[in-house]
Amino acid sequence: MSRNLPHHFSSGGTGTLATQPTRMTVHPPGAEGRGEVESFIAGVYRHRFGARVEQFATSLVSLREGGCIVAAAGYRDAGAEPLFLEHYLALPVEAVLAPHAARAPARTCIVEVGHLASVQAGQGWQLIARLGPHLAGLGYRWVVSTLTQELRRLLLRMGIAPLSLAPADPATLGEAARHWGSYYEHRPVVVAGHLPQALRHLQRRAARSA
Template sequence: MLDVTWQSPTCFTLADRSGALLAGLEPAEAPGRLATEAFIRTRFALEHGAHIAHFLPLLLSLRDAAGALQAAAGIRLALDQPLFLERYLPRPVEHHLATALGQPIDRTEVVEVGNLATLGAGQARLLIIVTTWLLARSGLRWVTFTGATRLINSFHRLGLAPQVLGAADPACLGAERESWGSYYANAPQVCAGDIRQGYHQLLQAGIFARLGLPTLGEEDCHVA
């Protein structure tokens, strides 16, 4: 599973731009965590007029060589607690996954990605790549998230095809809906994806190699 004690950024070089990006997985008390939260809060405010007050237990941040944040996302294990996106679903997420995929789903293999904020579409795709690599390394199998058309298109451009589980209806949030500004005007959907399948798709496309991310053995990332 995810090593939640890991706080040191991992550095990798992008082939299509100079310098490097630093990827950091930040638990609640990690150095840089407050700056990452502020980045997420600011991006949601600018894009949607939303006020984000709660963050997922782990934050994944991408910083340029100068330390400026380019993208961030939150991670929550379904094993630990209910997922935020389950507020939109009438049953636990693993039941919806099982229905959609036609196979039993173990909740311990499910993870939620949220709090996703980037400076642009290119950074969003990069964040998807790094998140897929990280989650494959952790041994998780199913990723779930809430996203509108722009985010889902970022997956499609990478050759990935998330499964829609249902609409993210703001009525499910009650009064809390008011803090989300115009976010729900984009008709977000609750989606899920097969981490192993996504990992293999990106691996075969040579994307991990181009970014300098090491190819992981089956014993490390459980992607057999």
């Protein structure tokens, strides 16, 4: 995850499911088209927060509609590198999660999701609906992220109540906090979710809506 990037899905509109894209594309470092995804994320953060984005997560994902990117996000493997949100934690992420799990999870089972950006909120959640199974397929069991109060409310409306781990305090970033614009005015919090449990909930929700 970037050392100077907040995370956000645009909260304007919900989109129309019938017009949503159906395929998620993964963009590892150096992949063709990754630069376009980075520009999309940077543009959303610049418009929403006045933030300056210069670094990106190791892996990015995107959705397109009509040939244009409409949603994007990034993820980082805790087993391979430090997580951005560990700036906000007093202990390593696996130690912070331990009281909420039957046993302390291995870092290789933890993934950080960030760079959350979309044209409309509905498109963002379409991306999340595809990203969850993708991450589960890679063997992750815990997802951690830094979410604004708007995003936390959206999750609650979906019936998902993430664990709150710590407030995202800009003081932990030093001078880099200046690059985040108005992001911290939106009360970001480090949260976590047990991925298999969240996916089961979303599957039940989809079945009831069918």
